[in-house]
Amino acid sequence: MTRIVQIVPFIGPGTGVAGVAWHLQQELQALGATVEVFTFQSARRGRSTPRSSRNTILARIRGGWRMIWFSTVGTRCAKQYLAERPDAISICHNNVVAGDVYVNHGLLLASMRARGRSWWGIYRNPVHDFIYLRDRIRYRGRTHRVAVCLSEGEADDLRATYGPIGPRIEVIPNGVDLDRFRPPTPEERAAARSELGLGPDQRVGVFVGHEFSRKGLSFAIRGLAYGPSALLMVIGGNDEIIAEAHAEAIEHGVGDRVLFLGVRKDLPHHLAACDFFVFPSAYEANALVVLEALASGLPVIATPVGFAPEIVRDGENGYLVERDPVAVGARMEELATLDDESFAALRRGARASAEAYGWREVARRYLELAERLEAERSGAGTDAASADRTTG
Incomplete structure (x- = not known):
C-alpha cells in the first residue's frame, strides 16, 4: 500500500490550494493509499494560529508572516516529519521546500509580468525577493524529484522564469467535483x-x-x-x-x-x-x-x-x-x-x-506518479546494495 504525505499550509473542502489537497486526500484514500497531512498547524505543534483580520493591511502582513515562517521553520519541521516516515512519498503544495513532488500552483513573477509590472515594481517588495530566492532554490536544485505543473502553459512559464529546472516536470491538471458542479435541473x-x-x-x-x-x-x-x-x-x-x-x-x-x-x-x-x-x-x-x-x-x-x-x-x-x-x-x-x-x-x-477531469481520475494520476517514484527509490536502493556487494 502506497503511503503519501501531503504538505500544505491549510487543508479543507472549498477552493484554492487547500481544496485541491483536500480533494486529493479523499480520492487517494478511496484508491487505497494511506494519506497523512503536514500543515502550518502541524509545524506549530498545536499552537493556535493567529486569527485572520478584516483589516486588509493587517491580513496581508499576517499572510506574509505565515508564508515566510512556513517556508523556513516549516521546512525544517517538515523534513523532520518526513524523516520519521522514510517509506512515504511526499507531495508538497506550497511554501515548504521539501518533498518528493512539488505541485506548482502558480508563479508570482509570471503573474506580475503578465499584468505589465516592471522589474522594479516586482523586486522593490522584499516579500517578492524572498519568494524568488526560495523558489530559485526549489526549482534549480534537487530538493524535489518531480515538479507537477497544472497545465502545459504553466510548464513553459516555469522554464521561462527559472531557466533549467532541476526536478523533472510532469503535467497533471486540477480536477473538478463532477457531482457538486453539474448542469442544473x-x-x-x-x-x-x-x-x-x-x-x-x-x-x-x-x-x-x-x-x-x-x-x-x-x-x-x-x-x-x-x-x-x-x-x-x-x-x-x-x-x-x-x-x-x-x-x-x-x-x-x-x-x-x-x-x-x-x-x-x-x-x-x-x-x-x-x-x-x-x-x-x-x-x-x-x-x-x-x-x-x-x-x-x-x-x-x-x-x-x-x-x-x-x-x-x-x-x-x-x-x-x-x-x-x-x-x-x-x-x-x-x-x-x-x-x-x-x-x-x-x-x-x-x-x-x-x-x-473528475478528482478520482486526477488522484489516480498522482497515485501512479507516487508508485513510479516508489519503484525508482527501490531500484536505486537495490542498485546501491548490489554495488556494495560487488565492491566488497
Missing part, C-alpha cells in the same frame, strides 16, 4: 434565477474571482458595451474593489446590467442561474473555476492562459478571446443572442469536456 435553474430577480429569457454571464484586476473583470464590464443583450453577475471580491468595479460599470453606462453578489459559498447554486462564464484573466496556473463552470454546463469565454487553451474549443464549449473588451463583448453578445438549440449544444459540450 429546470427546477433548480428557475429557483436560482427567481432569487436573483432574473427573467427566464435573459442571458446572464458570470465572473468569479477575488482578484478583479488580474482576472480581468474590467474587460468583462467594458465588454458589456459591445454585448448589449447580455447581463453580468460578479461573484467574489471585497467591499473596496466591488465599489471600484461598480463605479467603472456606471462610468461606461452598464451599471444596471452588472449584479455584484460579493463572496458566495454556494457557488453551484449561483452558477445554476447563469448561462455562460466570462474570465479574461491575465495569468492562471490552472483556474479551477474554469473547470467548475464547464462541469456546470456553462460555455466559457476566456483568455488563452492556464488550462483554458487546453480544454476550451471555439464553438464547442466556449471561446478563447484576446484580453480586450471589444473581443470579450462580441462573444458575450454572440452567446446572448444564440438560438436555443445551438446554445443547448454548447452547454452539452461544456459538460462533456469537463467529465474527463
